[in-house]
Amino acid sequence: MADEGLIAMAVALTMALTALATAWAEKVVGAAAVGAMAENEKLFGKGIVFMVLPETIVLFGFAMAFLLLGKIGGA
């Protein structure tokens, strides 16, 4: 039983921390991308690409969290 609580905590931490990391990274990239776009509107496409790159971090988190969730008995 105690393990289940720990696993649930781990799931929450995984999601929260990866989301934070993504947000942090996107903040930096997003600001720079908007700055670049102000100079040259054609950079929108490339800007989006760089902007959403860090999302992979939270997706890893999502996948890991989900695998962890599976370890809680029968969930």
Next chain:
Amino acid sequence: MLRPEPMARVLVAGPKDELERVIESLYALELVHLVDHRADDPEITIGKPLARASAVSEDLVKLRSIASILTVEEAEEPEDVAVSDLRAQVMTLDVNLREQDEARKKIEALLQDLDRRIEGLGPFASLGLALDAYRGYDSIEPVVGRVRETVRGLDAVAPEHEIVQAESALAVFVPKERADAVREFLAPFGFSPTDVPEGEGDPAELLARAKADREKWVARRAEVEERIAKLRNRYAKFVVKAEDQLQVEIEKAEAPLRFATSEHSFVIDGWVPASRIARLKEAFAAMPAIYLETLEAGHGHESEGEKPPVLLRNRGPARRFEFLTNLYSTPQHDEADPTAFMFLLFPVFFGLMIGDAGYGIVMIILGFTLSAKFRKMKELSDLMRVVLYGGFFAYIFGMLLYGEIFGIPFHAPEGSGEVDWTAILGYNIPYSPPIHKLESVGVIDLLLLSVVASSIHLGLGYVVGFANEWKHSKRHAFAKIGWLLILIGFLAFFAVLARTPDWCATSTDPGCGIASHRVVNQLFFDQPPLAWIPAEGLAFGGMTLPYFMLGSIIAGAGILIVAEPMGAMEIISLLANMMSYTRLAGVAVAKGAVALAFNTMFLPLIINEELFLTPPHLVQLNPNIAFVILGFILMFLAHAMVLILGAISAGIQSIRLNYVEFFLKFFKGGGILFSPFGARKSKAEA
């Protein structure tokens, strides 16, 4: 369709006296993408603009100043106005308008003066002394100004003084030598000195006169403005149309700046879509003096900086996706145009993430009406079309895969206490959709589907990459094969992991049932060719790595080490690319959860909750009609929000999968968009 339109190089040469006719017909044809001539030969120089260029640009400057006075905006709907004898009309309008504009400026300057005078006279009028009373003293100085509070105790600094005070104004007459001390004394009362205005007599009378003057001039200004407004009403359309026409004229008149000319002849260099050469030849057949030479692309004319421009040629609905490709970058002339793949897969990904029949229908309707409404704004209209196709797949998946309309499932899970369509309609929907987004079985199914989607998408990327590279470098082309083998290896791992094991055929283990019922198993993992992959493998860290997978990855890595050594170090990044497709599952689940949350909050307002919670779980309207109305309003707002946010996030995620994961496998971009001479349609025609 997968390649941009082939281009042919074209040279048009002729004597200079034919130049104007040639420009006219090229402009009308809209077929030739001009290549600017660079003057590095003293004999063959850049051409001079046509004679009328300077006159036309003068007119254009005038017209623009007219437009700014009339505050005519470009968005003005231009109607068909006769613009014959443009020059004379512009001149007349210019003279007419300039007169009014100058009158307006004069009146405005006058009004400013009057405002200042009224402001200056204010305090003196309230003091009541004639203006003469402030002037002509030898030993006395008047200290006049505005003041915030009543002044007392002036005796302390100036024993001899005369003071006149009114509300907020003050005049003190003191001996000259005391004046500075008095000013200092007055400062704490909020005193600010004022000059005595010009003129003689009673300031109140002067003030009244100034105010009357002001009113008169305000009325004058209104008259002038009315006249300008009348001119605006009458000429706004003409101005827009004329500006347009003049721009066309200028473009034509200045075109020779892009041509090569010698003393008596000219040469125009450009690109034409190869399929339209005949049309061009036909147009110039009537001009015997003109010599036309065409060269197919790829005949040594592609030195750096002379790459042909790129005209994408997708047919039908795929055309609408070209802007998404161009948003990233225009393809090179000799590489595959990924628009067709975007057209095939973007809406599918989008639909998987939205996955709700209700939202799908709304998107289809919105996409259809808005794309028709914004027909004039091409990109917006195209975007709405993309939403339409995405909505179509959202509808399909919503009906068949998820069984969900506006976040309400066809059948809620047993004992969940959720409202479902079966209860609402009182009719047991005979179709039971295979995936429930918010149950772990459903999520695993979605995650595995993401793996399949990634393999298909990335695999396609490598195949296209192979085709692209084949012409340039066989080595790089083989590297794509290496990557493809590694991708197949990873897919094999997931396939063996997820498929229904063989021993399930004779077992009643509940896990077998779950696995074999997964959509992804029925469609892919339990079907050939994925089912053929032998399960035998190497036990490693609690997992079994199939020999097939190991073999495929090692073979792929081997090819990579030979063909692209740096790439070999990034093999694991391919796994990260595959993981990236789990966003399909992630967004779908998140959207489903948000919709469910709103339904849980607001549905109890609409339905009779008590009745629903007790068997036989009937759904009826809440007897309190006010709650029902409130509930519907809140539901509408909440779902509108989920729809818009969902469309944005699904759109961005879906475009990202294309731009980052897919395009980077083969796409270079950086091509020059084909923009033929004359294609700048005047707004009236567009």
